[in-house]
Amino acid sequence: MPHPLAEQFRRQARYCLPGSPLYAVLLEAMADDLDAGGPTAHVMERYRDDPSTSVPPLRLMGALHRMVLERRAPELALHYPSVGGTAPVRDAWPAAERLLTQQPDQLADLAGRPVQTNDVGRCAVLVGALLVLEHRTGLPIRLFEIGASAGLNLNVDRYAYVIDHRTLGQPDSRLRLQSPWLSYPPADLGQRLEIVERAGCDPLPVDPSTIQGRLTLTSFVWADWTERLYRLRAALQIAAEHPPTVERARAAPWLAHRLGRPRAGSVTVVWHSVVWQYIEAAEQAEIEALLAAAGARATDTAPLALVGMESVGQLDKDSRLEVTLTSWPGGNRELLATTAGHGIPTRWQSGQGRDVAG
Ligand SMILES: C[S@@+](CC[C@H](N)C(=O)[O-])C[C@H]1O[C@@H](n2cnc3c(N)ncnc32)[C@H](O)[C@@H]1O
Structure with a gap:
């Protein structure tokens, strides 16, 4: 009898492969x-269904x-680039198997925690969508994020986006997203993003100013995808200077409160990335x-x-997430872009018909 979780693990392995050979193995x-x-079956017993x-x-x-x-798994750490490990990926499983055998209760408790990735690569999508909305409405932005985790994406205008020969966002930001787009969004890229109000909610917000919070966020980054680790560390430094506001709440009651107060002279944007499934x-x-x-x-x-920005269909190594925009008045819904799980690269649908160079 195959284990009920085995197929999920195989699918996730295929999905991880392009960025994380370690996790795939x-x-x-x-x-x-x-x-x-x-x-593994013993550790995951309480989660089998x-x-x-x-x-x-x-x-x-x-x-x-x-x-x-x-530092509670020194043997496995030798294979984890996130802590300087350089040992071969192919030999990682015996070390992981020993850890699963020796520390089953600690691992089972930790595996009960919900996934808490807060990937600022997704700002490559958000910044483009906000530029489109500013371009279309001519108005500054109120940004409300549901499922914001630590709120790192609320600092979207404080990061640099290097696109062709220009830099959007904050040019001297310590977080630089290099060539995040494959085509251009239908917007004026010369305009400045103006965010007049920003806040997020999450039923389990992560506090990025604490060691525990930073540990939680880092633990969910795939350990050999060093580019994502770099992005997270840079975003955490920026969050220390610009702490995001994330209220402890589920999306529905929080939105009922936030959307009850329309504000003339600005476009209200509700944003969610990789949240809907939860x-x-x-x-x-x-x-x-x-x-x-x-x-x-x-x-x-x-x-x-x-x-x-949400996944459609099954996870697979080739799967794409869709970025949809619904706008009111009118309620028109459109596909704005497709992207990878962590926001880079993003291909804008109805851009200006040109591909980004390089
Ligand atoms: C995979 S994380 C994505 C975080 C962030 N949106 C990003 O893209 O980096 C999913 C988040 O959804 C949150 N979540 C789960 N149920 C929720 C709900 N009912 N309302 C709002 N957020 C929820 C989780 O706590 C978690 O922080």
């Missing part, structure tokens, strides 16, 4: 170990990475009803927009 070995009833939307394979990988970062169907329906009601109140001088 470990997840593939864990899938076989689940089927064989080995230590968890839905794929809660991503059990990444929860277990986050648990292992956290133990490595906390929200239960009843709450999803509540959010849609709230947005429709707020949309009905929207005007040309107080418009409303919903921008979502």
